[in-house]
Amino acid sequence: MAERAQERDRERDRPALPRIRLDLPRERRARLLPEYDPEAFGRLSERIARFLGTGRFLVWMTLTIVVWVLWNVFAPPPLKFDEYPFIFLTLALSLQASYAAPLILLAQNRQDDRDRVNLEQDRKQNERSIADTEYLTREIAALRMGLGEVATRDWMRSELQDMLKELESRDGERRDVFPPDGDRHSDVPDR
Template sequence: MPPERDGIRESLRERTPVGATATTRHRVPRLDMPRPPRRRYLPEWDPEAFGRLSEKIARFLGTGRFIVWMTVVIILWVVWNVFAPAALRFDNYPFIFLTLMLSLQASYAAPLILLAQNRQDDRDRVNLEQDRKQNERSIADTEYLTREIAALRTGLGEVATRDWIRSELQDLVKEMEERSRPDGHRRHAVFPAERSERSPGRDAEDR
């Protein structure tokens, strides 16, 4: 046996501990297996559900009902802390707690309104893109129909109508009769009724 192989086997024996099995050996991550999920320390939430909630809150903040309720709450707050017994007052003048609550409400309302506006802008952008594609398809369909109508009109202009064929046949028969009779006496027309009803201008249009 070559000495190189003996050296490789000896090195592997030294690295592998005695009595080691497949479960006790160091496991190498396999590429065909999904990686186990990592532990997350931050709270998780559904962005779509949070966006819908922010839109509902933003819609409510932009209604007259919210203004009326907020005005009633502020009036009751001020009246209670001014005329109620001193032991029952929880926010004396200058109403610092009320100011803090209003600031907190405004600090939350502004980001929620911005989030709702961003979602509305995204929807408007998608709708505009769909409208643009729909307009392009409509223009393409209109151009195609215009070309087809023009081709049909061109084809119909070259089609021989029944009246035009009848007039041509009548002229041909008349010419043959004149050539067959040298005395110039003409026979009766082959299509007298149709010929009398037709006008010379209509034959030109049929041609």
């Protein structure tokens, strides 16, 4: 804030030069309206809107109106400040409503903006999760295909026995390289 004020003072003190070069920024114009921080104003409006939506506000508002009406009905005539039609009360309530409605709308707009950002982040996160899931699915499928090509013990035995039979047919004698085991005819224990 202080830096911004110093910068404005420096700009005001500079002599006004005609803008000849296009690569130089324009001089800042004097503003008629005061500058404000929209973020701070938005936070304030959200706090007010949150308070207006509480039971505490309704209780205090009701008590204020009841005390106002009772005072102006039963107080001695010189102490009454708003007679029976309660015009001043009506004016105060309509003024409060005229400020409350835009503040509530501003708070809702800010909430909508936050919700939109959260939804966008959720959508991106879901896209990443879907991509990761698809990648893992492809990897699992590749592993299953690769496991289908892995040689099992039964397949290796059958290949070796075929080779042994081929060798026996050449030599004429039988060699018992793989003695039969009672439980060893399946590769179930290998898994």
